[in-house]
Amino acid sequence: MAASMQFYGVKTPELALNSKRIEFSSKGLNFSALVSSARVFSRNVDRSCKNIALRVTCEAGRVELLERKASETFKLNKTEKKLTCVMKFGGSSVASAERMIQVAKLILSFPDEKPVVVLSAMAKTTNKLLMAGEKAVCCGVTNVDTIEELSYIKELHIRTAHELGVETAVIAEHLEGLEQLLKGVAMMKELTLRSRDYLVSFGECMSTRLFAAYLNKIGHKARQYDAFEIGIITTDDFTNADILEATYPAVSKKLLGDWSKENALPVVTGFLGKGWRSCAVTTLGRGGSDLTATTIGKALGLREIQVWKDVDGVLTCDPNIYCGAQPVPHLTFDEAAELAYFGAQVLHPLSMRPAREGNIPVRVKNSYNPTAPGTVITRSRDMSKAVLTSIVLKRNVTMLDITSTRMLGQYGFLAKVFSTFEKLGISVDVVATSEVSISLTLDPSKFCSRELIQHVSL
Numbered sequence: 001m002a003a004s005m006q007f008y009g010v011k012t013p014e015l016a017l018n019s020k021r022i023e024f025s026s027k028g029l030n031f032s033a034l035v036s037s038a039r040v041f042s043r044n045v046d047r048s049c050k051n052i053a054l055r056v057t058c059e060a061g062r063v064e065l066l067e068r069k070a071s072e073t074f075k076l077n078k079t080e081k082k083l084t085c086v087m088k089f090g091g092s093s094v095a096s097a098e099r100m101i102q103v104a105k106l107i108l109s110f111p112d113e114k115p116v117v118v119l120s121a122m123a124k125t126t127n128k129l130l131m132a133g134e135k136a137v138c139c140g141v142t143n144v145d146t147i148e149e150l151s152y153i154k155e156l157h158i159r160t161a162h163e164l165g166v167e168t169a170v171i172a173e174h175l176e177g178l179e180q181l182l183k184g185v186a187m188m189k190e191l192t193l194r195s196r197d198y199l200v201s202f203g204e205c206m207s208t209r210l211f212a213a214y215l216n217k218i219g220h221k222a223r224q225y226d227a228f229e230i231g232i233i234t235t236d237d238f239t240n241a242d243i244l245e246a247t248y249p250a251v252s253k254k255l256l257g258d259w260s261k262e263n264a265l266p267v268v269t270g271f272l273g274k275g276w277r278s279c280a281v282t283t284l285g286r287g288g289s290d291l292t293a294t295t296i297g298k299a300l301g302l303r304e305i306q307v308w309k310d311v312d313g314v315l316t317c318d319p320n321i322y323c324g325a326q327p328v329p330h331l332t333f334d335e336a337a338e339l340a341y342f343g344a345q346v347l348h349p350l351s352m353r354p355a356r357e358g359n360i361p362v363r364v365k366n367s368y369n370p371t372a373p374g375t376v377i378t379r380s381r382d383m384s385k386a387v388l389t390s391i392v393l394k395r396n397v398t399m400l401d402i403t404s405t406r407m408l409g410q411y412g413f414l415a416k417v418f419s420t421f422e423k424l425g426i427s428v429d430v431v432a433t434s435e436v437s438i439s440l441t442l443d444p445s446k447f448c449s450r451e452l453i454q455h456v457s458l
């Protein structure tokens with residue numbers, strides 16, 4: 001007998017109930033459970049899925065889901081408040097000590113909010129780390145300390161610690177580790193995607209440590225978390241990993257459990273995860289802290305996800321192209337996802353997915369201008385007056401025109417075209433068809449055009 005089940009969002013497509021060991025898999029995760037009978041198993045599952053989340057552990061290729069004891073439900077004292085929202089601050093918002101101080105003031109100016117704070121690396125840090133890695137490949141082990149970008153990163157973070165009045169010890173280990181890593185890269189003369197992710201993770205690891213230490217210093221209890229230690233479990237696609245469903249119960253258990261015990265504001269690294277098979281640090285693609293924010297919002301079922309940027313919300317176009325761009329007050333998740341997917345740098349392309357699934361409003365605000373209303377992104381909005389919401393420019397797009405008179409009145413032509421893309425693993429962005437032609441745009445990062453031309457033999 002085959003069945004399909006849902007374990008806190010982890011769907012089990014093929015569950016064989018005819019053996020004593022039940023084995024099933026989903027999204028590349030394999031699960032197994034020993035049961036005395038199918039009836040007992042379904043009773044256990046029923047009990048564990050009602051209001052008890054599941055414990056998820058990830059160890060080199062094995063993910064175990066274990067029942068959490070009922071006694072582990074998180075009880076807050078009457079005086080204690082629940083976590084209410086996520087507040088994510090991008091690199092532009094935490095670019096310096098002065099900016100971090102402003103951000104701390106901003107958070108504390110909402111006394112009713114108990115936010116999970118998600119931070120990106122301080123502005124420019126991720127790019128400098130990548131540049132340092134590239135230079136390390138060919139500079140020789142003894143020259144690593146001459147890499148300009150390494151000196152910049154050290155100087156920025158030490159100066160920030162001094163200006164915030166916190167101990168440099170909070171980042172000393174990371175600065176030391178960073179130099180060691182670059183020496184390793186120099187020795188190996190190669191920078192793999194895996195080591196690239198580990199390298200850039202130092203940015204978020206240090207910004208969050210500095211910020212949490214500052215909050216504690218000013219008397220506001222905070223606790224720093226590395227995303228890869230709290231159950232943000234991803235695919236092993238280094239530099240562009242995707243969040244796995246097992247993340248939601250794991251993150252919820254860790255953050256809510258600690259909050260109920262300590263009442264310390266969580267300060268979490270954006271952008272980072274832990275590969276489910278490799279257990280190595282992964283990153284969610286550039287701008288991935290937005291996705292961390294919406295993932296945590298959904299995991300904890302929070303009221304709102306706030307994404308604080310350096311612009312007054314999502315604008316009618318890229319302000320770097322047209323300075324008269326205006327904020328868009330409302331968007332739907334689908335509109336925002338579409339804008340992001342087609343290149344509006346303001347949001348990570350996949351960040352709307354968890355918010356949409358959890359139906360949690362996302363508010364895009366300006367940390368430099370907190371009173372501006374920003375953009376609210378929800379499931380639906382009044383579209384009666386909507387004409388054009390926002391314009392996105394996507395560069396370096398490859399356009400493919402396929403013309404054939406054999407299309408006229410035929411069937412299966414489009415199926416053949418798309419099966420070719422499927423075979424080559426190429427994603428198609430926009431499609432326009434007529435009776436005699438198809439025009440497609442393809443993301444050039446996803447394929448090698450010469451290879452494509454060789455394969456297209458329709």
Ligand SMILES: Nc1ncnc2c1ncn2[C@@H]1O[C@H](COP(=O)(O)OP(=O)(O)O)[C@@H](O)[C@H]1O
Nearest residue numbers: 090091092309310311314315317318344345346
């Ligand atoms: N349609 C748009 N609306 C708002 N900002 C946009 C848009 N298109 C591009 N941008 C750019 O996105 C930037 C904000 O995104 P990002 O740099 O990722 O912010 P952060 O680092 O604070 O998360 C803005 O400074 C702006 O230059």
Ligand SMILES: N[C@@H](CC(=O)OP(=O)(O)O)C(=O)O
Nearest residue numbers: 090091120126286287288289
């Ligand atoms: N620091 C990472 C992740 C990120 O989301 O940054 P930001 O929020 O500054 O776009 C990057 O630069 O891609």
